[in-house]
Amino acid sequence: MPHSEDLLIKNALQVVTCEPDLFDSQDEGARSLGLIDDGSVLVSGGTVKWVGKTSDLGEKASGISDVIDASGKVVLPGLVDAHTHTVFAGTREREYEMRMRGAAYMEIARAGGGINATVASVREAGIDDLVSSGIKRLASMLRRGTTTVEIKSGYGLETESELKMLRAIRKIGRHSAADVVPTFLGAHEIPPEFKGRRDRYVDIVTEEMIPAVSREGLAEFCDVFCVHGVFTSDEARRILLKGREHGLKPMIHADEFADSGAAGVAADLGAVSAAHLAFASEDGIEAMREAGTVAIVLPGVSVGVGKCTFADARRMIEIGVDVAVATDFNPGSSMVDSLLIVSSLACSFMKMTPAEAILGITKHAARAIDRSDSIGGIGPGMQADLVFFEAPDFRYIPYHFGGDIVDAVMKKGKMVFSKAQGGGANGRISGTETEC
Template structure:
């Protein structure tokens, strides 16, 4: 078998060896670490992962690209399973509001927050949304992200929701980063339905969902289940309706207040419950029993500056599989830097570097139902690989605030070199 790319002399090769399922408890510390590792790629697939030298059945030739991994750490491509990638405008004007003591929900009630971005997204053309999102995708790719989830939710009317999802679909077809789309029409209550939210819920169920399904624009459906937004009953009805159209449920759960979102996620067997800053221990236990993935977003908590963060250590102790995401959005988490999130997860959520890498690879891949093709490095899996200019995983966490990526390989092709995207896509 001929190798197209060989990475040899790898100081630390993080394989995430193990079953293609979410890792829990002590499993999250087993990252399948190989020192003096070697990895071979043919086409878009990994054909060998091991230590030392290649076996005889794998051959190289003059055309084979040999990469020296001395002093480098090699991992699976990072997976960001919670973003609001497609949106118009920005919200830097809210910084002064926060500094003057306004809370997130107060800004929303005053017509800012999500509703401000909704107005900007409704006004933006397809091309404007595409260009803005493409720039963010390039940044994410440079930070090592090779697969990302993208939600709608800044339309709150049928046509704009469809516009967001169509942008995501075209980006997925044209950009190296794989995009997994989530319909989130239930992101906020539009101002015109403030006094009659049930009417908006009916529009989501009876108008938006059928049209999203008709164009096959989303694999998942998400709802912001929170006090002052969508109730537990409304969330349940929307997600059950979405399931009838083949969209799997996710839940924005217990971000601000303990609202029963974690319990609901377990009840309806959602793929993930996200945020969980205020989740009850009972809800965590229910999630553990059902294997619901906790997608934690520490950059959001950091930026909201409430001093409250999800209890990752308790979740891991109870057996909840933990993933990590940027929650990239223009309001509560305007960052595409998943490496910074990894630092927050370690220093604030007290996750070990091994747990952090598990959370941004195989567990995040499971959150997007991609675990059989990405999330770990083994023969037959897709060649989505990051080479970090770092001798070990601890250094990546310890030396924070910079980009450690040297090379990103996506589908067997080098798309980032020396930390920069390689040409136009």
């Protein structure tokens, strides 16, 4: 599909705008989605100019020669993965086997597995290897509709290796069709050489790593793994405050294995989002609601580690917290790169409705990474990031879990994946370079 300034997408079976204030739907289950039946979208210069019912197009589209007929398609905003660890070296499938045979975390760690295995591989890896594998992973995510990906460092755990990861993340963003949002996560774990000297490691994160990351402008967010047995809420507060001093916006891994008070820290510091939250306290969630902090739930982790513990997304939604759904794509606990699969898990296991799950991978995910003014919805002035699904209704998207239902993906008004142009799992991807 050649790129041109003006483009008309018309006759879509449904356009899911995620703008309920602009479009009222008669369909009770779709009200929060701003659903338009038989919709059209006008795009100009990579931005949405107009969206509405095809019957209301009138003269708006006259003279536009670049027209995409979206008959039979459900159109969503480009999907946003708000929490990933997409840059890593080595994989841990043997550890997965051990876990499914019943091995405990410490047994796996003693056998050389766990996060320290990935840390060792990343420290050894050259930046070019991290970049080329990262570009491939982003291309795979793009074919599943993901047009914006947040990526964290956190497998270096020493200044030079953390900087190497963040430089790789920047390079991946420059050479991928998807947009990349970089997050510094030097406080992902206490590295083995600092066991028993955790204060010293926190000093290095705050006094050495954060200033260095900020000097090079390598990250937009600072994150901390504030869960039981890793970083405490006091340490998280100290690290996130130092990040904020250096222009890095706070986000947090919160309360994954027990209540560590992390949800409260997120709210206190005005964090844009907090992720995991399986054991977050009622007070912590209430504080997040008051602060407007988005909850990111990660059902792929529960499935990846074979546990039935999920964050209480229903409760969060009921009290008014915006809930995003992300993959947490990582080689240890959640080797899933598809937001479509995790949206199905969010429905089946967390009892989110299809509409809530779709908002979780679009509008609320964009808010979780402070991008809601440009992505996560289809409205005038928003970036023309669109996903075209072969589906009879938006509910079909989480319902057909794991299905190959993405027909095409558009980024900033340009087709970057089209099944019709030789697509499928090995489809041609335009706008994605494989060399850098």
